[in-house]
Amino acid sequence: MxxxxxxxxxxxxxxxxxxxxxxxxxxxxxxxxxxxxxxxxxxxxxxxxxxxxxxxxxxxxxxxxxxxxxxxxxxxxxxGRSVAVPMRMHLPMNSLPMLMDDSVDQDSIQSTEAPEIDPKQATVCQLEAAGLKPVQVPGFKPVCDERGLYLAQQCYEGQCWCVNPADGRLIPGSVRSGRARCGAVVVTGSLSKALTA
The missing domain is CATH 1.20.5 (Single alpha-helices involved in coiled-coils or other helix-helix interfaces)
Structure with missing residues (x-):
């Protein structure tokens, strides 16, 4: 080819x-x-x-x-972590009302000596605070005002909550770490009354 x-x-x-x-x-x-x-x-x-x-x-x-x-x-x-100096935290202005303490100073009330309590004339709060009447949480002692009513804010081991000053019952949804804001409406039965701390 x-x-x-x-x-x-x-x-x-x-x-x-x-x-x-x-x-x-x-x-x-x-x-x-x-x-x-x-x-x-x-x-x-x-x-x-x-x-x-x-x-x-x-x-x-x-x-x-x-x-x-x-x-x-x-x-x-x-x-540096062990010797670090804490820095000041910058907070927005809208969180300022949450930081303001509008409750009664618990330390000053608890540091004063309680007067002698006559069990016949004492209120339930005073009896529980003196340890003469058992409470639901072992070790907790409620704080009472000068009239023998519960303070609106009660605290124990870093947790604070709001109670009805008349009977000491917990107000649902008020438990917080740190101070609670208890200047709100307290519901008792079918009536609601405004009680302030």
Missing amino acids: SEPETQTLIGGPGQYTAINVPAAQSGRSSRAYKVAGITLLACVLIAGQAMVAYFLLSQRSDIKSLEDQSNDLKAQLAK
Whole structure:
């Protein structure tokens, strides 16, 4: 089988010569282009890997110094926690009413000495406060006012709640950590009365 030939013109102005070029040479040249392209791609990939290795090796000292700085900062933070000075917290103005204490100072009331109580004339609050009548929570002693009624706010182990001053019953939903706001309406039976602390 003979290979097909193509004619190519060669020459200068005025004189052209036709040369027959076998087609098989064009097939060999496309294979050569493929091999050259793959070789070039392999060289680019090898050169890229060499550059990455070079940059990693040249940056190793910088990475090591950054790791040392990070470890030093962690050590300083760990040391600083035990001697840190508390910072003043910035609060929005709309939370200011919650911070204001409008209740009676429990410490000043509890620090005063209770007068001798006559069990026949004492109120339930006074009997519970003196330990002469058991309470529902062991160890808790209610605080009474000068008339023998319960104070509107009662506290025990960091928890405070509001009670009905007449009978000492808990007002639902008033239990809080810290001071409770007890200047609200107290519901007794079917009537509601406004009682303030």
